[in-house]
């Protein structure tokens with residue numbers, strides 16, 4: 107089988123100055139893609155900013171014989187999103203791949219979480235992905251080609267104490283992925299998500315002993331495949347870390363039906379309602395309606 111190459115493809119990676127984004131950028135470049143390396147260059151909590159990290163990754167790519175340009179705008183405003191996509195158009199004339207990866211943390215138990223902490227995290231992760239994707243979307247539609255990889259997290263899919271802001275934003279990205287996959291299907295735009303586990307500056311305090319096993323480079327192969335022309339899936343979310351790849355899915359239990367349903371029925375049939383035997387994995391809300399109507403007489 108041939109290697110997955112990216113000749114003539116232009117990729118934008120947000121937050122590519124450090125950690126996972128940097129690893130993705132270097133690997134895309136090694137495989138022939140031309141890159142926009144976006145990074146605001148701030149701290150893990152999103153404060154500050156510097157041209158350093160993005161330019162450093164661009165310099166590394168160029169030193170290895172690749173092609174890349176730095177963009178240091180924030181993903182968290184519509185203008186930033188436009189500017190990032192414009193960098194790709196101005197420098198390389200097109201955009202084929204977008205990896206929404208930029209991220210920050212402002213953890214706090216919900217009762218102590220301020221409005222600023224809520225807004226900053228949702229602005230970068232969720233609105234940021236909307237803004238950059240929105241600026242790229244019509245170019246992808248017009249050329250009938252696009253690959254988008256969003257970066258979700260098990261903190262949203264499964265929940266994590268102290269991350270209501272981050273978890274909600276990251277689960278929002280799963281919904282964003284699902285809807286864009288449907289809207290992009292007839293334009294050959296595939297949209298998938300990863301929920302990575304990696305040792306980076308963001309997680310260094312949480313799992314210091316796992317640095318060696320959880321290198322960002324072990325997440326990048328999934329992003330490369332999902333961004334490749336030959337990617338066979340869309341609207342899916344993959345857990346990736348340390349060399350493991352698994353698919354997350356949402357299951358719907360067979361449940362309980364009673365056309366005269368009252369609140370007491372839920373209390374009395376909770377085990378049956380929650381029973382995972384015979385669950386279904388549905389692909390869109392039309393399939394749920396079909397299941398629902400099939401239960402009604």
Ligand code: NAI
Pocket residue numbers: 120121122123124125126127144145146147148149150152159179180181182206207208209210230234257258259260301302303304305306307308309
């Ligand atoms: P990191 O902190 O090393 O990288 C994030 C990058 O995003 C930084 O270089 C930062 O400057 C940049 N950034 C932050 N705000 C930005 C903005 N407004 N505009 C442009 N760039 C901005 O962290 P890491 O771990 O590489 O995170 C990458 C993505 O993966 C994030 O979305 C994170 O939430 C997600 N993630 C990481 C996990 C892990 O285990 N490391 C687990 C689950 C999700």
